[in-house]
Amino acid sequence: MRNKNIILCGVGGQGTILASKLMAAAAMKRGMEVKTAETIGMAQRGGSVFSHVRLGEGLQSPMIAPGKADIILGFEPAETLRHLPFLRRGGTVVASTSPILPTSALIGQASYPLEDILRHLREHTEKLTLVDSETAASALGSAKVLNVLLLGAAVRTGALGLTIEDIREALREKVPARFHELNEKALMYTEEKRTS
Amino acid sequence: MHKEFLMGNEAIALGSIAAGVKLVAGYPGTPSTEVLETVAKRNPGDIYVEWSVNEKAAMEVAAGAAYSGARAMVTMKQVGLNVASDPLMSLEYVGVKGGMVVMVADDPGPISSQTEQDTRTFAMFSKVPLFDPVSVAEAYEMIQEAFDFSEKYHTPVFFRCTTRVDHGYEAIEVKDEAEYRKVEMEGFVKDSSRWVIFPRLSLKNHGQIEKRNRELTAVLSAYPRNAMHREKGRYEGGSGGKGIVTHGISYMYALDSMEKEHHVRILKVATPFPFPEELALRFLEGLEEVLCIEELDPVLERALLEICGRHHLQVRIRGKLTGDIAAAGENTMLSVGRAIRFFLGLEEEQPAEPADIPLPVRPPVLCAGCPHRASFYAVKQAMKGKKTIYCGDIGCYTLGNAMPLDMCDTCLCMGAGINIAQGVGHLDKGMKCFAFVGDSTFFAAGLTGVVNAFYNQADMTLIVLDNSTTAMTGHQPHPGTGRTVMGQVVEKVSIEKVLRAIGVATVETVNPLDFAEARDTVKRVSEEPGVKAVIFRSPCIAVTKPAASSAVHAETCIGCKKCIREIGCPALVLREGKAYIDPSLCTGCTLCEQICPTGAIGGGKKNEE
Numbered sequence: 052m053r054n055k056n057i058i059l060c061g062v063g064g065q066g067t068i069l070a071s072k073l074m075a076a077a078a079m080k081r082g083m084e085v086k087t088a089e090t091i092g093m094a095q096r097g098g099s100v101f102s103h104v105r106l107g108e109g110l111q112s113p114m115i116a117p118g119k120a121d122i123i124l125g126f127e128p129a130e131t132l133r134h135l136p137f138l139r140r141g142g143t144v145v146a147s148t149s150p151i152l153p154t155s156a157l158i159g160q161a162s163y164p165l166e167d168i169l170r171h172l173r174e175h176t177e178k179l180t181l182v183d184s185e186t187a188a189s190a191l192g193s194a195k196v197l198n199v200l201l202l203g204a205a206v207r208t209g210a211l212g213l214t215i216e217d218i219r220e221a222l223r224e225k226v227p228a229r230f231h232e233l234n235e236k237a238l239m240y241t242e243e244k245r246t247s
Numbered sequence: 248m249h250k251e252f253l254m255g256n257e258a259i260a261l262g263s264i265a266a267g268v269k270l271v272a273g274y275p276g277t278p279s280t281e282v283l284e285t286v287a288k289r290n291p292g293d294i295y296v297e298w299s300v301n302e303k304a305a306m307e308v309a310a311g312a313a314y315s316g317a318r319a320m321v322t323m324k325q326v327g328l329n330v331a332s333d334p335l336m337s338l339e340y341v342g343v344k345g346g347m348v349v350m351v352a353d354d355p356g357p358i359s360s361q362t363e364q365d366t367r368t369f370a371m372f373s374k375v376p377l378f379d380p381v382s383v384a385e386a387y388e389m390i391q392e393a394f395d396f397s398e399k400y401h402t403p404v405f406f407r408c409t410t411r412v413d414h415g416y417e418a419i420e421v422k423d424e425a426e427y428r429k430v431e432m433e434g435f436v437k438d439s440s441r442w443v444i445f446p447r448l449s450l451k452n453h454g455q456i457e458k459r460n461r462e463l464t465a466v467l468s469a470y471p472r473n474a475m476h477r478e479k480g481r482y483e484g485g486s487g488g489k490g491i492v493t494h495g496i497s498y499m500y501a502l503d504s505m506e507k508e509h510h511v512r513i514l515k516v517a518t519p520f521p522f523p524e525e526l527a528l529r530f531l532e533g534l535e536e537v538l539c540i541e542e543l544d545p546v547l548e549r550a551l552l553e554i555c556g557r558h559h560l561q562v563r564i565r566g567k568l569t570g571d572i573a574a575a576g577e578n579t580m581l582s583v584g585r586a587i588r589f590f591l592g593l594e595e596e597q598p599a600e601p602a603d604i605p606l607p608v609r610p611p612v613l614c615a616g617c618p619h620r621a622s623f624y625a626v627k628q629a630m631k632g633k634k635t636i637y638c639g640d641i642g643c644y645t646l647g648n649a650m651p652l653d654m655c656d657t658c659l660c661m662g663a664g665i666n667i668a669q670g671v672g673h674l675d676k677g678m679k680c681f682a683f684v685g686d687s688t689f690f691a692a693g694l695t696g697v698v699n700a701f702y703n704q705a706d707m708t709l710i711v712l713d714n715s716t717t718a719m720t721g722h723q724p725h726p727g728t729g730r731t732v733m734g735q736v737v738e739k740v741s742i743e744k745v746l747r748a749i750g751v752a753t754v755e756t757v758n759p760l761d762f763a764e765a766r767d768t769v770k771r772v773s774e775e776p777g778v779k780a781v782i783f784r785s786p787c788i789a790v791t792k793p794a795a796s797s798a799v800h801a802e803t804c805i806g807c808k809k810c811i812r813e814i815g816c817p818a819l820v821l822r823e824g825k826a827y828i829d830p831s832l833c834t835g836c837t838l839c840e841q842i843c844p845t846g847a848i849g850g851g852k853k854n855e856e
Contacts, residue, residue, distance in 0.1 A: 062609065075252055079418055085252065086383075087416040092277035092359040093719065096646065097817050098611035112499040113415040116580035117598040129606050136599045153609045154815045158651055161607040171602045194831040 054107025055212055056115045057205075060134040061126025062151050063095040066198035069225070070124065071102035073202060076225060077217035078106040088113035099130055106212070122210040124201050127151050128168045135175070143210040144176045145201055147184040180204050180241075187240055196237035203238040215239075248420045255383045255412045259350060260285030261421050262390035266346070267428035268320050270295045270312035272305035274691060275720035276324030277359040278413040279352035283322045284723075287732045291424055298723050298732050301661075301691040302327035306334045306349070313347035313403070314442060316433040318394055322350040325364050326660065330692070332373070337444050338403055339375050340452045345432065346398035348390065349375070350406045352413050355542040355577040361641070361660060363575060365543035366407040370520040374456050376463065377405035377520050380472075381498040383417035389472060389517070391428075400459060409542060410577075411496040460521045468525035472517035475530050488535035489591065492516060492527075492547050497540045500583035509591060522550040531555070531562050538590040539566030542578050565590065613646045615818035616793070616834030618759050618785035619712050623647045623654040624814055624838065625765035625783075626681065626710060629773070635679045636671050638664035640693075642685040643719045643787075644712050651815045655683070662692025669696075669705040679773060680707040687717035687725040689742060694749075700778045701750045708773045709751075709780040711742055714787040722790055746780050753779035760785055760853065762841040788834045796833035797840055797851030799826045804847040810839040 057074065059067040068089055075085045089102035103115045117136045125131025125146030138144065148169060155161035172179060182204055188194040199222065206215050215238060222234050253261065260282050263271070271294060273283040287296045295312075299305035302323045312319035323331060328351050335349065351369075354360040370377035378393045380386040390406055397404045440448070467473055490512040493501050498515050505511065514530040516523065531537070531554070539548040548566035555562050565571045572578070572586055581598065588595055613620045623644075626637070639645055639655035640662065648655035657667050664682040672680040684693045689711055700707055717723040724730040729739040746754045753775045757768045765783065772779050796818075804825040811819050811826060818832035819839060828839070828848070835851035 063611065075416065075418075079250075079252060085416070085418050088411055088414065089416075090358075091414045093611050094358070096611035096614060096643065097609075099609045111502040112496070112580060113417070114411065114496075114500070114580050116503070116584055118596075119580075129609070132602055132604065133606055136601050138599070152820060153607050154612055154649065154651070154817065156607045157811050157820060158815065160650065162605065163607055164604055167604045168602075168606075171604055175602070188831075 054105065054110065055122070055210075056120045057104040057106070057122050057124065057211065058115060058120045058134055058137050059102040059104065059124045059126070060130045061100060062130060063090070063097045063100045065126045066195065067100055067102050067126060070198040070202050071104045072225060073199070073218055073221045074104055074106070074211070074213065076221040077213050080217065080220065081213070084108050084110050086110045086113040099133065101134060122205060122208070124205050126197060126201065128165060128172070129163065132168050132171060135172070138176070141177060143178040143205075143208050144172065145180045145205045145208060146172060146182070147197060147201065148181050149183065149185045178208065178210070180208060182241065191233065191237055191240060193233055196234055199234045200237040200240050204241040207241060248422060248426070250418055251421050252416060252418045253383060253387075253421070254281055255386050255408060255415050256281035257285045258383045258387040258417075258419060258421070259390050259406070259408070261289060262387040263320050263348065263394070264289060264291065264294065265422045265427050266391040266394040267318050267430035268294060268394070269317040269345075269430070269432065270309060270319045271322065272297050272299045272308040273322030274299055274302045274305055274327055275717050275723045276327050276352070277720055278354060278410045279322050279324045279327075279350065280720045280723070281413075282350055283732070291427065296732055298725065300726060302331035303334060306331040306338070309347060310334060310338050310343070313343035313345045315345065315435040317345040318347070318398070318430055319345060320348045320350055323352075324360065325351055325353045325366055326361055327351075328366060328369060330661065332369075335375065335403070336373055339373050339456065340449050341442060341444055342401040342452070343397065343403055344401065345430070346394035347403040348393050348397060348406050349403050353407060353409045353543060355409055358410055358577075363543055365546065366405060367519045367546040368544045370405050370407075371546075374460060375403055375405050376400070376460070377407050377518060379407050379494050379517055379519060380412055381495055381515065381517075382412065383415055384419040385472065386412060387419055387421060392472075400463075402456075402459075409495055415496075463521040464524040467518045467521055468523040470518060470523065472515075473523040473526055474515045475526060476513045488533060490514065490530060490534045490537045491540060491587070491590075492530070492537055492551060493540040494519065494547060495542060497542055497578045497583055500578060500580050501540055501587060503580065504584035504587050511591070516547055519546045519550065524554055527551065527554055528558065531560055534562050536563045536565065536590075538571060538586065539564065540572060540578065540583055540586060541566065610649065611646060612649060612815070612817055613643065614788055615816050615832040616788045616836035617643070618714055618783065618787070618836070619644045619647060620652065620814055620816065621759035621762065621765065621785070621836065621838045622710065622712055622783040623652045625759055625762060626769050627652065627654055629766045629769035630679060633679050634677055635681060636668065638668040638671075638680070638682045640664040640682070640684045640688050642688055644683055644685055647683070649815065651812055661688055662696055665693055665696030665709065666699060668707045669700050669703065672706050676706075681710055682707060683710045683712060685718075686711065686713040686715065686727050686742065687723075690726045690740065694745065697746065697751065697778065698749055705778055706776065707778055708769075709746075709778065711780060711782040713742060713782050713784045715784075716787050716790055718787045718789065722787065742782055751778050751780050754782065755780070756782040756784055758785055759783040760836050760838060762838060788836075792854050793834040794854040795835050795850055795852040796830040797828050797835060797837060797848050798830070799828055800847050800849070801825050803845050805845055807844065810843055810848065813842060814838060
């Protein structure tokens with residue numbers, strides 16, 4: 052298998068770190084080398100955050116160069132677009148369409164051009180899966196499992212080289228038992244939407 | 248041995264445990280914090296671990312352990328080293344018996360720091376040898392070697408990482424408990440000719456330290472982690488007479504940017520001080536041009552320039568000083584890849600252009616329901632129309648500078664706000680001077696400032712933002728919390744009592760989430776003469792559970808946006824022209840309920856403690 056370069060991006064508090072941990076655990080079970088790097092510290096207080104995840108063999112840097120990511124998991128539209136230069140030609144994007152407005156936009160000091168952002172993503176990404184995470188949150192009864200939901204959608208694109216079963220197994224190991232049911236529902240959410 | 252998926256800082260902790268460390272002290276600071284936390288978590292039972300009140304205390308506590316023959320480690324971020332520099336400068340002259348590692352995390356970028364200072368430069372200044380790993384796996388091995396080295400040469404050593412190694416993750420092989428090094432400790436042995444620093448001892452030891460460090464350039468040239476790729480491997484040869492010298496995470500970026508046909512000779516420097524000079528001379532042999540790829544100061548570049556000068560070598564040394572590598576900021580895969588291609592005369596790769604859509608910047612903000620927001624808002628409302636200065640400090644509350652609060656006029660370093668407020672006030676009598684300090688920072692660096700203010704008759708209001716934790720770095724205990732990192736319950740140091748003992752006559756404690764009471768307290772207290780204090784006490788939202796979130800009655804909301812405009816809470820957004828509260832973020836602090844002009848917000852409830 053070719054090495055996989057994965058970028059997760061979003062807003063501090065959205066759960067990007069757990070998603071990268073689950074991927075890492077699943078890949079290690081498959082005997083792959085794993086290196087990751089992520090935002091820890093001040094930016095976690097609602098700032099832009101990212102995780103770089105590299106799976107495969109002979110890995111050196113934990114960070115991914117622009118134009119070299121196989122897949123971007125975007126937890127928030129503006130953050131997805133901010134990280135788009137990392138995507139390789141023909142790469143895959145799985146992204147939430149629900150914006151989180153920074154304070155500057157809320158108090159009218161900056162604009163948030165959601166329609167332009169989504170249009171750009173549609174026009175410049177061949178392999179694009181968009182998830183309406185607000186609808187998903189009300190269907191699942193929680194907004195806290197967007198990370199696992201996007202991970203499920205990403206696995207289904209085939210771009211990760213991991214299976215749903217790999218992630219499910221990692222979930223059961225890494226997440227407290229009382230959250231298993233909710234997380235497994237989130238993992239299957241995009242599948243059920245596709246079949247229903 | 249077994250495999251674990253570890254953060255760099257966790258690997259450093261496990262490596263130090265495997266090396267037989269017996270005492271670890273430190274003060275929290277990104278990106279260093281997880282080292283000490285992991286030692287506490289994975290303690291086999293015989294390691295004493297403490298969060299010290301500040302880095303100077305931590306350094307001295309660790310020195311005591313090392314004087315006793317035990318292996319000791321002290322952890323801090325790069326600016327913390329400034330606080331600990333007084334004991335460290337002298338400690339290098341005195342030396343240690345047990346191995347002592349000074350673990351310092353540098354922060355190129357800077358991502359969460361005030362400065363881009365380079366601990367490698369500090370190593371040269373303090374004459375303390377320094378180890379600088381390239382990866383999580385190497386950090387685990389190297390920290391163990393650093394302890395051996397320290398013990399062998401009776402000197403403290405620096406173990407310096409940068410953010411991408413500290414916070415990178417890797418699956419690595421680590422030792423089982425049975426493989427940990429067992430170190431017998433002799434205990435402190437009286438010897439005033441060794442442990443008491445006097446000018447005569449300093450002179451004698453200074454000479455010996457300089458001699459030792461000169462000798463170490465040869466010793467460290469044979470240290471396998473200082474390595475040259477020459478004889479075999481991808482970088483065979485050195486055709487074109489070009490070489491690259493690099494270190495830390497930049498070494499990994501360089502390897503990933505290199506293609507097989509490049510044939511560049513690479514020198515990886517693990518100990519920039521003392522610099523492995525003999526190895527560098529072999530590396531330079533036959534080269535015409537060298538690119539130094541490093542972060543922060545041009546340490547490797549200057550070392551090579553010095554060697555070329557001393558040995559009359561005609562090698563062109565390029566790097567930060569020639570503008571080939573950026574003078575400031577973090578290196579990235581992009582910047583290193585570009586620099587290498589330019590150095591090798593290769594065509595520049597064109598990365599994808601960013602979209603031509605203006606994206607809003609997204610700086611970090613105070614969390615929804617953060618009590619600091621309420622404290623800042625109370626002071627702001629109390630002082631409306633008055634001439635004020637708000638001196639901030641280091642912690643989550645530095646984020647009070649952002650709009651719409653705009654309540655942080657200065658921020659310099661730990662504890663500085665209290666003294667800056669005095670300096671402003673002594674010359675501008677019409678100014679209402681406020682200093683904001685967090686509870687952990689108060690103990691770490693604020694006490695002396697308050698004594699200074701009281702003694703020197705300053706006129707100022709001290710605002711202590713007591714959220715009962717060290718929040719910014721991930722909720723470490725401190726002297727005011729009544730808990731230690733070892734899990735003991737101890738007597739709390741009371742901020743009120745400390746302030747009163749200094750002589751501050753007016754000290755009032757108030758819950759900032761009670762807006763009217765908080766505002767009126769500030770109004771009243773700030774009118775008193777001299778030094779006075781308000782303690783805003785309300786726990787960090789990350790350590791308390793919310794009870795019920797607030798909600799907006801859409802019929803009553805007139806869409807005036809006062810709540811959004813004035814307090815900037817991330818849970819408050821605008822939906823169809825009306826305020827809306829995201830229930831997954833709201834913690835029920837009720838600040839917005841208290842300021843809504845039409846009473847349209849309700850239902851929020853904090854958990855009773």
